[in-house]
Amino acid sequence: MSAPVGEMLSEKDKIFYFSLLPPALTTLGLLALIVSTIGAKAALVLPQALTILAANVWDPENERYGLLAPVLGTLVVASIAGAVSLALGLPLTLAVAELLRGRLGSVLQTLLEMASAFPTVVIGLWSARYLAPFLSENVMKPLYSSFGFIPTFSCRPLGGYSLLTAGLAIGFSVVPYTASIMIESYRLIPSTYREACYGIGATRYETARILVSLARPAIAGSVLLGVARAMGETTIAAMTVGNAMNISACLFEPSYTVPALIAAQFGNANLYRYAEPVLYLAALVVLALALALSAVGFKLVSGWRVRIVG
Amino acid sequence: MASWAVRKLEDRLFVVAVVLGSALALAPLAHALAVTLYNGLSTMARAGLGFFVNPPPTPYSASLGGVAPALVGSLLLLALALPPSAFLGLLLAVFTNEFPGSRAAALVEVGARAFTSVPTVILSMVAYSLLVVPTRSYSALAGAFALTAASLPYSYTAFSSALRMVPEMYREAAYSIGMSRWTTVWRVLVPIARRGIASGVLMTLTRILGETAALLFAVGALRYVVPLNPLGPVDALPLLIFDYALSPYKLFHEVAWGAAALLLIISLALFALSKVVVKGVRL
Numbered sequence: 071m072s073a074p075v076g077e078m079l080s081e082k083d084k085i086f087y088f089s090l091l092p093p094a095l096t097t098l099g100l101l102a103l104i105v106s107t108i109g110a111k112a113a114l115v116l117p118q119a120l121t122i123l124a125a126n127v128w129d130p131e132n133e134r135y136g137l138l139a140p141v142l143g144t145l146v147v148a149s150i151a152g153a154v155s156l157a158l159g160l161p162l163t164l165a166v167a168e169l170l171r172g173r174l175g176s177v178l179q180t181l182l183e184m185a186s187a188f189p190t191v192v193i194g195l196w197s198a199r200y201l202a203p204f205l206s207e208n209v210m211k212p213l214y215s216s217f218g219f220i221p222t223f224s225c226r227p228l229g230g231y232s233l234l235t236a237g238l239a240i241g242f243s244v245v246p247y248t249a250s251i252m253i254e255s256y257r258l259i260p261s262t263y264r265e266a267c268y269g270i271g272a273t274r275y276e277t278a279r280i281l282v283s284l285a286r287p288a289i290a291g292s293v294l295l296g297v298a299r300a301m302g303e304t305t306i307a308a309m310t311v312g313n314a315m316n317i318s319a320c321l322f323e324p325s326y327t328v329p330a331l332i333a334a335q336f337g338n339a340n341l342y343r344y345a346e347p348v349l350y351l352a353a354l355v356v357l358a359l360a361l362a363l364s365a366v367g368f369k370l371v372s373g374w375r376v377r378i379v380g
Numbered sequence: 381m382a383s384w385a386v387r388k389l390e391d392r393l394f395v396v397a398v399v400l401g402s403a404l405a406l407a408p409l410a411h412a413l414a415v416t417l418y419n420g421l422s423t424m425a426r427a428g429l430g431f432f433v434n435p436p437p438t439p440y441s442a443s444l445g446g447v448a449p450a451l452v453g454s455l456l457l458l459a460l461a462l463p464p465s466a467f468l469g470l471l472l473a474v475f476t477n478e479f480p481g482s483r484a485a486a487l488v489e490v491g492a493r494a495f496t497s498v499p500t501v502i503l504s505m506v507a508y509s510l511l512v513v514p515t516r517s518y519s520a521l522a523g524a525f526a527l528t529a530a531s532l533p534y535s536y537t538a539f540s541s542a543l544r545m546v547p548e549m550y551r552e553a554a555y556s557i558g559m560s561r562w563t564t565v566w567r568v569l570v571p572i573a574r575r576g577i578a579s580g581v582l583m584t585l586t587r588i589l590g591e592t593a594a595l596l597f598a599v600g601a602l603r604y605v606v607p608l609n610p611l612g613p614v615d616a617l618p619l620l621i622f623d624y625a626l627s628p629y630k631l632f633h634e635v636a637w638g639a640a641a642l643l644l645i646i647s648l649a650l651f652a653l654s655k656v657v658v659k660g661v662r663l
Contacts, residue, residue, distance in 0.1 A: 083561045087479055093468060094475040094484060097491035097536075100529055104498060107506045161401025169398055178402065180655070185409045187583075187651040189590030191618040192640045195625045196412035199633075242408040249405070273387050275394035295497075302499025304593035305622060329501045329593070336505065336597055353502050364497035 108357060112350035119351060128315045128335070130342040137352050139315045140326040143233060144301055144356060147311065147327050150237025151300035155248035156293045160282070162245070163252040163289075168278050179253065186246035194309035197239035202230030202310060210234065210322045225320035231312035234321040236330075239310050240300045248296035255288035255371060256281070258378055284378070291370030298364035301356055304329035328356045413644070420641020423634045431638060435604045436620070439629040447639045452606045453520070453614035454589060457599070460524035460610055461531065461588050466581050468528075469535030474565055477543040496533040501593040503529045508597040518600025518613040526594035535584040542576025543569060575658055582654035586647050592618035617643045 079087060115122060125136025162182065166175045210227035217223045259281055267277040282289070312324020313334055332349050339345035382390075424431050427444040434446030472492065476485045503526040511522035546569050554564040570577065600613030601623065607614040617639050624636035 086560075086562050087482075090471055090475045090478075091484060093471040094488050095491075096468060097472065097495055097532065098487055100532075101491055101494055101498070103510075104502065104506050104529075107509055108502065111505075111509055158401055158405035161398045162405050164398045165402040169395065181406060184648065184651055185406070187586050187590075187647050188409060188412070189592070189618055189643050189647055191590070191592040191621045191625075192416055192644050193409075193412055195621060195636060195640050196408075196416060198625060200411065200415060201408070242405075245405050246409075273391040275391040276387070278394065298497045302497070302501065304499065304501040304596075305618075309622070309625060329499055332501050332505070333593070333596055336508075350505065353499075353505055356499060357502055360497045360499060361494055364493065368493050 105357070108350050108354050112347050112354050114347040115344060115351050122348060122351060123355070126315060126317055128331075130335075130339070130345045133342060133344050135344060135348040137328070137331075137348070137355070139317045140328045140331040140352060141355060142317060143311065143325040144327040144329075144359075146233050146321070146325075147237045147240060147307065148297045148301040150234065150321075151241035151244055151303075152293050152297035154238060154241025155244045155296040155300075156289070158241075158245045159249040159252050159292065159296075160289065162249040163256050164278055164282075166249075167253050167256040168281070169274070182246045182249055186250070188243070190243055190303065190305045193239065193243045194306040197235065197242075197306060198231075198309040201239055202232075202235045204230075205232075205235050205238065206230030206322075214322065221319040222321050225318065225322050227322040228324075229312075231310055231324050232322045233311065233325050236307050236311040236327065237300075237321075239306050240303045243303070243306060244296045244300050247299060248292045251292040251295060251371060252285075252289055255292065255375060256285055258375055259284060260378070285374070287370045287374040288378075291367040291374065294363050294367030294370065298360045298367060301360050301363070302329055304333050308333040328352045416637065416640050416644050419634075419637035420639075420644070423638030424641065427638065431642075435606075436624075436635055437631055439627075439631060441631070444631070444635060444638070447617065447620060447635065447642065449603060449606045450615040450617045450620040450639065451642075452608075453599070453602070454616045454618075456520050456607060456610065456614055457523050457527060457595075457616055458585065458588055460520055461527035462581075462585055464524075465528045465531045465535050465584055465588070469532055469580075469584070470539050470570075470577070472532075472536045473539035473543050474570070476540055477569075478561065478565060492533050492536050495529075496537075498529075499593070500526070500530045500591060501596060503594045504596045504598050507594075512598060512600075515611075517611070518598065520599060520607065520610045520612070520614040523595050523599035523614065523616070524610075526598050527588050527591055530591050530594045531584050531587045534587050535580060538580025538583050539573075539577055542573040542580055545576055546572050579654040579658045582650050582657065586650045586654075589650075590618060590643065590647055592622050595619050 122135055123137050123141060126138040127134050127136045166179050170178060206227045206229060210230070213223045214226060263281060263284065264277060267280055307327045307330040311327055311330050313326060313330060314324040316323055316325045318325065332353060335345065336349050339349055423444060427446060431446040432451065433448050435449055436447060437443060437445035472488055476488050479485050507522040507526040511525060512518055550568055550572055551564060554568045559568070595616055595618070599616060599619065601615045601619055602613040603615050621636045621639045621643065624632040
């Protein structure tokens with residue numbers, strides 16, 4: 071795999087290789103710069119990191135900070151978004167790559183690509199003005215009155231800015247991304263599998279079920295990549311999550327996510343001694359989670375692709 | 381196994397479920413598109429051409445004003461961020477395409493992947509602490525740094541898939557007439573992949589124009605003055621939409637819809653252009 075490049079290349083090619091090497095390594099340099107900057111800025115509060123992560127208070131006037139609500143909120147919102155991107159990404163994948171394998175399929179795929187060109191701030195604006203009130207009236211209130219005994223539905227919805235709204239809105243915005251990875255993977259399944267299924271008289275449903283179960287690791291990987299992206303989504307979260315330091319099992323209550331907290335608080339954080347380092351610590355937590363999840367996601371997808379093709 | 385009638389029914393239900401699921405996935409985005417255009421175009425119609433040349437209104441002013449400073453700011457940021465992002469992205473793509481087995485290429489690949497999952501708001505914090513604090517000023521340059529970092533993985537991915545589409549025989553042909561690797565890349569492979577590269581540039585451009593979070597703490601939202609100085613603060617369309625949507629004033633909400641429609645139209649036009657540019661690649 072990583073044969074020493076020098077031995078295979080001519081003198082001229084070596085010059086080429088080494089002239090491109092510095093710019094090529096800028097991505098890694100930038101990545102190191104990002105992590106080290108965030109880490110250095112958070113250093114002041116790193117010794118108390120666990121206490122800060124376990125507490126739930128945002129009171130810069132008295133220099134008291136805790137990140138539990140935003141961290142939990144981030145996890146809840148990202149999980150809802152992941153569920154949405156699986157529930158909607160799978161039908162899209164099957165529609166584009168299994169059922170509509172002609173002109174209609176490519177139209178649908180173009181629509182998906184177009185959707186991923188939507189600026190997130192536009193989706194955020196739409197979610198705040200339309201999705202939140204819609205969910206509050208048509209989803210949250212009925213669920214509360216019928217299933218209020220279940221903890222996740224146990225609070226009276228107010229206005230709609232909530233963990234559920236943020237999760238769904240971010241989910242909708244992540245679907246095109248997740249679906250595109252699923253579609254690309256699904257298309258790599260050799261057609262011999264499909265032919266074998268149809269050959270023994272399987273229906274489209276039975277064939278799709280077999281092919282989907284074959285692609286399960288790639289699908290899981292795509293969802294993880296979507297969750298990693300949802301975790302860092304700032305604009306939509308800040309416009310829909312309700313911005314409240316609130317921990318609740320109920321999904322209809324306003325809460326926070328880490329990016330929303332940063333968006334709301336970082337601008338004035340330099341007025342206080344510890345607000346900035348605490349926010350850098352919060353950023354570090356989300357960065358670590360997002361990097362880890364996407365590493366696992368990429369590994370699942372690319373490992374599966376090698377196996378299925380090879 | 382279940383009877384044929386049951387299996388047939390299952391199959392029908394499956395098709396219905398897939399169609400419904402796909403419709404459900406696209407419905408929110410279609411609705412967002414429709415209401416943004418409706419609300420935004422009605423704002424623009426009321427504001428007239430002044431929407432493109434006036435500064436935004438104050439909360440209780442009589443007229444809608446416009447988004448000129450944000451529009452110019454967005455273009456200034458684009459002019460500063462696109463060249464480094466596209467140039468670096470192309471070098472990276474050429475590198476991984478030319479030396480695919482090397483350890484450095486594997487590292488570049490891993491780095492680019494990791495980069496796509498860095499939340500852009502974090503890039504804004506980095507730009508703030510590395511550029512804004514030392515220079516004691518918010519600046520378009522700090523914003524451009526964050527935007528370059530935010531868009532680099534996209535330009536790299538687009539360019540490297542464009543280069544990978546070039547059939548190997550062109551490389552073999554170039555080598556067989558004695559061209560060096562350097563000349564082959566810049567005189568043969570890149571020109572052949574030019575449509576894919578152009579479309580990648582357009583997609584990177586869309587990414588840069590629509591990015592909000594990377595700008596939050598970098599550019600300083602100079603809202604009422606048309607910015608001309610790259611070292612000074614600027615505003616940008618996404619930032620204006622974000623701030624105005626969260627403000628309590630009705631007039632600001634209307635301006636936000638207008639700006640959102642403008643941004644969406646530009647993004648979709650660029651997307652359409654990137655599709656048109658790619659079409660007609662016949663190799």
